[in-house]
Amino acid sequence: MGKKIKKENLKKLFEDISKEYKVIAPVKREDDYVLxxxxxxxxxxxxxxxTVLPPKKFLLPYKDTIFAFDGGEFKExxxxxxxxxxxxxxxxxxxxxxxxxVFWNDPYYRARRDKMLVVGISCKPSESxxxxxxxxxxxxxxxxxxxxAEGDSYVGFxxxxxxxxxxxxxxxxxxxxxxxxxxxxYEEKIPLDIYKIGKRILExxxxxIWEETAKKCLACTNCTLVCPLCYCYxxxxxxxxxxxxxxxxxxxxxxxxxxxxxxxxxxxxxxDLKARYRNxxxxxxKTFVDEFGVPSCVGCGxxxxxxxxxxxxxxxxxxxxxx
Amino acid sequence: xxxxxxxxxxxxxEGCEVQxxxxxxxxxxxxxxxxxxxxxxxxVNRWEEFDxxxxxxxxITSHELELVKKxxxxxxxxxxxxxxxxFGGIAAISNFMDIxxxxxxxxxxxxxxxxxxxxxxLPEIIKVDFMIRGxxxxxEDFERxxxxxxxxxxxxxxxxxxxxxxxxxGNPCQLLKNVPCAGPVTYGGCGAPxxxxxxxxxxxxxxxEEPQMSAELELLKKIASKDDIVRLFRKYAPMAPLFKxxxxxxx
Numbered sequence: 001m002g003k004k005i006k007k008e009n010l011k012k013l014f015e016d017i018s019k020e021y022k023v024i025a026p027v028k029r030e031d032d033y034v035l036x037x038x039x040x041x042x043x044x045x046x047x048x049x050x051t052v053l054p055p056k057k058f059l060l061p062y063k064d065t066i067f068a069f070d071g072g073e074f075k076e077x078x079x080x081x082x083x084x085x086x087x088x089x090x091x092x093x094x095x096x097x098x099x100x101x102v103f104w105n106d107p108y109y110r111a112r113r114d115k116m117l118v119v120g121i122s123c124k125p126s127e128s129x130x131x132x133x134x135x136x137x138x139x140x141x142x143x144x145x146x147x148x149a150e151g152d153s154y155v156g157f158x159x160x161x162x163x164x165x166x167x168x169x170x171x172x173x174x175x176x177x178x179x180x181x182x183x184x185x186y187e188e189k190i191p192l193d194i195y196k197i198g199k200r201i202l203e204x205x206x207x208x209i210w211e212e213t214a215k216k217c218l219a220c221t222n223c224t225l226v227c228p229l230c231y232c233y234x235x236x237x238x239x240x241x242x243x244x245x246x247x248x249x250x251x252x253x254x255x256x257x258x259x260x261x262x263x264x265x266x267x268x269x270x271x272d273l274k275a276r277y278r279n280x281x282x283x284x285x286k287t288f289v290d291e292f293g294v295p296s297c298v299g300c301g302x303x304x305x306x307x308x309x310x311x312x313x314x315x316x317x318x319x320x321x322x323x
Numbered sequence: 324x325x326x327x328x329x330x331x332x333x334x335x336x337e338g339c340e341v342q343x344x345x346x347x348x349x350x351x352x353x354x355x356x357x358x359x360x361x362x363x364x365x366x367v368n369r370w371e372e373f374d375x376x377x378x379x380x381x382x383i384t385s386h387e388l389e390l391v392k393k394x395x396x397x398x399x400x401x402x403x404x405x406x407x408x409x410f411g412g413i414a415a416i417s418n419f420m421d422i423x424x425x426x427x428x429x430x431x432x433x434x435x436x437x438x439x440x441x442x443x444x445l446p447e448i449i450k451v452d453f454m455i456r457g458x459x460x461x462x463e464d465f466e467r468x469x470x471x472x473x474x475x476x477x478x479x480x481x482x483x484x485x486x487x488x489x490x491x492x493g494n495p496c497q498l499l500k501n502v503p504c505a506g507p508v509t510y511g512g513c514g515a516p517x518x519x520x521x522x523x524x525x526x527x528x529x530x531x532e533e534p535q536m537s538a539e540l541e542l543l544k545k546i547a548s549k550d551d552i553v554r555l556f557r558k559y560a561p562m563a564p565l566f567k568x569x570x571x572x573x574x
Contacts, residue, residue: 031500034493053493062491218507218542219535220486222496241351241466243474252491258533259482273535306490308498308507309542 002155002177009171014041021084049126054228055092068247084117091131091300093120095228097142101292120146125186128301133192136298139182190314197321198285209316214274216309221254223303229296255279326374329360333380333387338459339405346462379404381414384438395449406458408445410529411562415442444562453478458527458559481512484531485524488515497523503547508534527559540574
């Protein structure tokens with residue numbers, strides 16, 4: 001059940017949320033869009049293709065201090081900030097839902113997540129989108145409130161108690177809109193049978209695409225950094241010149257790096273880029289599916305859009321599927 | 324007893340030493356070590372047995388060649404400081420030119436009186452235990468190496484390309500704008516100051532371990548002229564492994 005809100009009233013909704021939360025929203029930069037803290041509603045881009053970095057940058061920051069130590073004292077740093085995302089597309093919303101599957105019992109993630117508000121907004125799928133193939137085009141309760149564009153209004157759908165509270169505000173109209181299921185529908189450029197392809201990865205382990213892609217790939221790690229679901233990290237102890245003062249940080253890592261699967265003694269389980277590149281797919285579309293029932297991919301298309309070497313994950317997947 | 328530390332500079336701009344002074348932990352460094360030789364930082368210097376000697380700059384004269392050998396003999400640990408020491412730096416661009424002409428261009432009619440050696444990176448002249456890369460270095464790298472040495476650990480190498488520093492900040496990709504950028508093959512950890520200011524990475528920190536050099540060059544050939552590519556890799560780390568081949572027009 002949804003309730004209408006006029007476009008001009010979104011500002012009131014935004015301001016209400018701002019009273020309680022630090023609001024993160026898409027903002028236009030020169031040629032692209034970024035998620036950043038927004039204090040004024042006029043900065044928010046309601047209509048945008050995608051942002052460079054996904055919401056994970058606020059849930060699992062690039063460099064996150066786990067604890068600090070000073071002399072004999074250890075101090076755990078549990079985040080206290082209340083963050084609200086305002087205007088996430090369904091792919092990014094569902095990416096948070098899938099991160100929950102992995103990090104629900106992680107105290108640093110959970111502290112941020114429990115205090116978080118997620119407001120989604122409808123999108124216009126672009127050429128690189130494939131959320132339908134990954135099942136991330138459907139509204140789920142990872143979203144507190146979803147705003148679906150309809151003419152000069154939006155219809156608000158609440159999925160949680162936090163969302164229902166907002167929906168009861170007066171700037172939402174009294175009349176209700178019935179909708180059994182909210183989903184994004186469009187024609188995908190390269191439709192994929194993700195679950196079937198996932199199984200093929202291990203069955204057809206030496207498919208030539210890995211070799212071909214590894215020749216082109218720069219191993220720049222951009223695809224994994226812009227991915228809303230690539231969450232691999234490294235843990236580093238930093239001392240501040242003197243050995244008894246410093247911090248332990250959790251820092252983004254990437255399985256495309258040579259150092260990623262190197263272990264004590266120098267052995268490396270994935271010495272070739274070919275093996276590392278295949279690992280991205282194996283994890284996303286096979287082992288993650290085995291563990292959680294969904295792929296660790298929401299089809300946001302960032303890896304396609306932001307790859308400088310022009311590698312298209314969908315093309316590789318469709319070749320694997322024998323389509 | 325505090326570790327005895329020396330900082331020497333050869334032919335260079337001294338920018339890396341300035342970065343050391345810029346470190347937000349410089350007080351702790353000063354409190355933790357005894358600088359017995361630091362020409363830029365203090366008036367009175369002396370030669371002793373050094374626990375750690377940092378050498379900044381390129382070896383361009385035979386005097387400097389003798390000096391670095393002497394430093395090595397007197398030091399337990401030698402750290403190459405900055406890309407001039409690690410990879411020859413800007414001065415080593417002359418390695419790729421007709422040296423007589425280059426000298427005439429720089430020094431005019433007195434060129435013949437000025438000595439200029441073929442510039443080798445420090446690790447090709449003496450044994451170097453660690454390198455702190457960059458033009459200039461970032462203070463964080465100096466702090467990290469000093470922290471590790473203080474704690475008795477082997478300083479940890481960065482294993483990430485500059486792209487990781489760059490994308491973690493959400494910067495737009497220079498390569499996607501068709502601007503030749505060395506980020507994917509360059510040793511990261513710098514915090515990507517150049518791409519963050521809208522400029523491409525010039526590869527000043529030299530190559531990452533096993534970079535995808537041929538993929539990078541294939542891509543660059545699509546968006547840049549051969550001259551531009553050669554200049555990009557010849558600029559700040561011209562004598563670094565792999566980069567020196569591109570600088571030498573083998574691409």
